Amino acid sequence: MARQKRTPCPETDALGAKLGKTILRLRTADRLSLGDLSGMSGVAKSMISQIEKNETNPTLATLSRLSQALGTSVEAVLGANEEQTALVEHSQPQDIPVLHSEDGLCKLRIIGFIDTVQWVQWYDFTAEPNGILESSAHPNGSIENLSVLTGKLEVSVNNDVWQVKAGETLRYHADFDHSIRNIGDITAHATMVNILAASIRPQS
Amino acid sequence: MARQKRTPCPETDALGAKLGKTILRLRTADRLSLGDLSGMSGVAKSMISQIEKNETNPTLATLSRLSQALGTSVEAVLGANEEQTALVEHSQPQDIPVLHSEDGLCKLRIIGFIDTVQWVQWYDFTAEPNGILESSAHPNGSIENLSVLTGKLEVSVNNDVWQVKAGETLRYHADFDHSIRNIGDITAHATMVNILAASIRPQS
DNA sequence: CATGAATGTTCTATATATAGAACGATTGAA
DNA sequence: TTCAATCGTTCTATATATAGAACATTCATG
Numbered sequence: 001m002a003r004q005k006r007t008p009c010p011e012t013d014a015l016g017a018k019l020g021k022t023i024l025r026l027r028t029a030d031r032l033s034l035g036d037l038s039g040m041s042g043v044a045k046s047m048i049s050q051i052e053k054n055e056t057n058p059t060l061a062t063l064s065r066l067s068q069a070l071g072t073s074v075e076a077v078l079g080a081n082e083e084q085t086a087l088v089e090h091s092q093p094q095d096i097p098v099l100h101s102e103d104g105l106c107k108l109r110i111i112g113f114i115d116t117v118q119w120v121q122w123y124d125f126t127a128e129p130n131g132i133l134e135s136s137a138h139p140n141g142s143i144e145n146l147s148v149l150t151g152k153l154e155v156s157v158n159n160d161v162w163q164v165k166a167g168e169t170l171r172y173h174a175d176f177d178h179s180i181r182n183i184g185d186i187t188a189h190a191t192m193v194n195i196l197a198a199s200i201r202p203q204s
Numbered sequence: 205m206a207r208q209k210r211t212p213c214p215e216t217d218a219l220g221a222k223l224g225k226t227i228l229r230l231r232t233a234d235r236l237s238l239g240d241l242s243g244m245s246g247v248a249k250s251m252i253s254q255i256e257k258n259e260t261n262p263t264l265a266t267l268s269r270l271s272q273a274l275g276t277s278v279e280a281v282l283g284a285n286e287e288q289t290a291l292v293e294h295s296q297p298q299d300i301p302v303l304h305s306e307d308g309l310c311k312l313r314i315i316g317f318i319d320t321v322q323w324v325q326w327y328d329f330t331a332e333p334n335g336i337l338e339s340s341a342h343p344n345g346s347i348e349n350l351s352v353l354t355g356k357l358e359v360s361v362n363n364d365v366w367q368v369k370a371g372e373t374l375r376y377h378a379d380f381d382h383s384i385r386n387i388g389d390i391t392a393h394a395t396m397v398n399i400l401a402a403s404i405r406p407q408s
Numbered sequence: 409c410a411t412g413a414a415t416g417t418t419c420t421a422t423a424t425a426t427a428g429a430a431c432g433a434t435t436g437a438a
Numbered sequence: 439t440t441c442a443a444t445c446g447t448t449c450t451a452t453a454t455a456t457a458g459a460a461c462a463t464t465c466a467t468g
Contacts, residue, residue, distance in 0.1 A: 012268040015278065019264070034416060044457045049416065056455060059425080060223070061261045064216040074219065075283035111351045111373055111395070120324050122397055124351065147315045149328065169315050191315070191395045193326055238446060248427045253446065260425060263455080 013054070015078070019063075020054040022077055026070045027052075041069035105131025105182070108192075122193040127153070127182035134179045143195045144174035151188025154181045164190075217258070219282070223267075224258040226281055230274045231256075245273035309335025309386070312396075326397040331357070331386035338383045347399045348378035355392025358385045368394075 027037050027048075038045035043062050050056040051066075058066075060074070067077045099108040105128040110121065125146075127133065146155060152165040157178040164170045165184075172178070174194065182188040231241050231252075242249035247266050254260040255270075262270075264278070271281045303312040309332040314325065329350075331337065350359060356369040361382040368374045369388075376382070378398065386392040 012265045015268050016264060033414080035414085046417080046419090046458080047456060049418090050455090057263045057265045059261045059263055059455065060220060060267065061216045062456080063264065064219050073283070075279040078282070079277070079279035111349075120397075120399065122326065122351075122395070124353065124395065145315075147326075147328065191326070191328065193324075193397070195324065237444075239444075249446080250428080250448080251426060253448090254425090257447095263425065266426080 016054045016057065019058075019078060020052045023048070023066065023070070024052045026072070026077070030070070037066070037069060041065045043069075101127075101131060101133040103131055105129075106133040106180075108133065120193065120195050122191065125180070125188075125190045125192050127151070127180070127188045129182050129185050129187070132179055132181040135174070135177070144172055144178070145193040145195070146170045146172075146180070147191045147193075149189045149191065151182060151186050151190075152184035153188050153190065154183045155179070156181075220258045220261065223262075223282060224256045227252070227270065227274070228256045230276070230281070234274070241270070241273060245269045247273075305331075305335060305337040307335055309333075310337040310384075312337065324397065324399050326395065329384070329392075329394045329396050331355070331384070331392045333386050333389050333391070336383055336385040339378070339381065346378040348376055348382070349397040349399070350374045350376075350384070351395045351397075353393045353395065355386060355390050355394075356388035357392050357394065358387045359383070360385075 027034075032040070034045040034048050037043075037048055041048075043065055047056065047058070047062060048066070051058050051062075063074050063077065067074050070077070099110065100106065101108075107126045109124040111124055125133075146153065146164060147169040148164045148166050150166050152163065155162050155164060155170055155172065155178065157172050157174070162170055162172075163183065231238075236244070238249040238252050241247075241252055245252075247269055251260065251262070251266060252270070255262050255266075267278050267281065271278050274281070303314070304310065305312075311330045313328040315328055329337075350357065350368060351373040352368045352370050354370050356367065359366050359368060359374055359376065359382065361376050361378075366374055366376075367387065
């Protein structure tokens with residue numbers, strides 16, 4: 001015997017509601033009728049109707065077929081946030097914060113600070129010869145990406161040391177104290193991109 | 205009467221397989237038994253077992269409850285790509301793909317291509333005077349960020365045109381056809397970062 | 409006004425996702 | 439050895455997700 005409880009858990013329900021709206025939005029944006037999308041995806045149009053109204057609890061398979069037909073992925077459809085912030089932003093130099101290393105030889109311009117996306121930030125990094133930038137550990141599981149445009153840098157994390165020169169990219173875990181030093185004899189220039197772990201996985 | 209065809213579509217099947225591995229990985233990483241996770245999530249342990257082996261086709265509701273119990277979101281669980289990435293990666297210049305514009309005057313070096321994180325990519329962009337780079341629309345809701353290091357560029361999206369010069373950053377929606385042109389008389393150099401819409405999501 | 413071809417909705421029958429129980433395998437302690 | 443506990447698997451019954459058909463509505467065009 002199997003007893004089954006109806007489980008309209010609020011979290012899940014909200015997820016389904018958002019999903020339905022997203023599907024509807026994508027479908028109408030492409031000017032597709034239920035029948036069209038049904039034909040393209042192989043999902044019954046009755047199903048699509050119910051999904052859009054959050055009257056059912058779709059299966060991974062149907063979600064996969066639907067998002068494929070809509071040209072996206074299941075993750076994207078589920079994660080899609082419809083805030084249609086149709087904004088364009090133009091930052092002037094004086095708006096961009098600049099950090100300096102303790103020795104005054106390195107400069108870190110924080111370019112990519114977007115309040116809507118906290119888990120990725122990027123910087124323009126320059127260092128005079130022998131300049132060293134010391135960073136304490138970033139939030140759990142962050143990954144730092146250093147792409148050197150000109151010059152030669154040395155990166156130390158924990159007890160490991162690597163060298164990176166112009167044209168190369170180094171990617172390393174930044175949830176330890178780490179430092180970057182200019183070991184060349186010219187000004188070094190690099191693009192640094194930090195990705196926070198929140199977007200990958202809440203740590204084990 | 206309802207005829208129903210079993211549809212083990214390869215795409216969907218692969219997604220399910222990946223999902224199963226991810227669930228298993230997260231569960232064991234937290235040292236949870238099937239029973240533990242079942243108790244925490246409210247999903248029958250038999251279901252979890254079948255999901256991990258991709259012998260069933262879970263519902264959005266169960267995925268939601270499971271990922272909640274594991275401390276993540278459905279998107280993250282589905283999007284989680286493959287195993288623990290190598291701790292460190294060092295890309296040489298020859299590993300980095302380079303795109304050229306049709307007129308041959310612009311160069312786009314794809315620096316930040318991480319297979320584990322599909323929602324952010326960045327590029328090193330250079331353009332000779334008058335060079336123009338035309339891009340077709342990116343996936344739904346992408347945002348493109350252009351930080352000019354040297355020179356002066358003009359960005360056209362839809363019918364809007366903006367100018368950006370050294371030190372400035374322009375941020376615009378890239379889900380339309382758009383183009384970037386060097387309107388200065390020296391080689392322009394910029395860092396371009398693209399963020400896909402899938403990532404616009406609060407909380408971790 | 410018809411009449412048809414679209415649209416989205418509700419109905420109905422079946423395949424299947426799911427919960428719970430029963431099972432077998434492993435471990436550890438008395 | 440026993441016994442008990444705990445693991446993952448497999449079985450079974452039911453709730454339900456799904457496909458397909460029937461239905462309802464709009465909107466053309468004659």
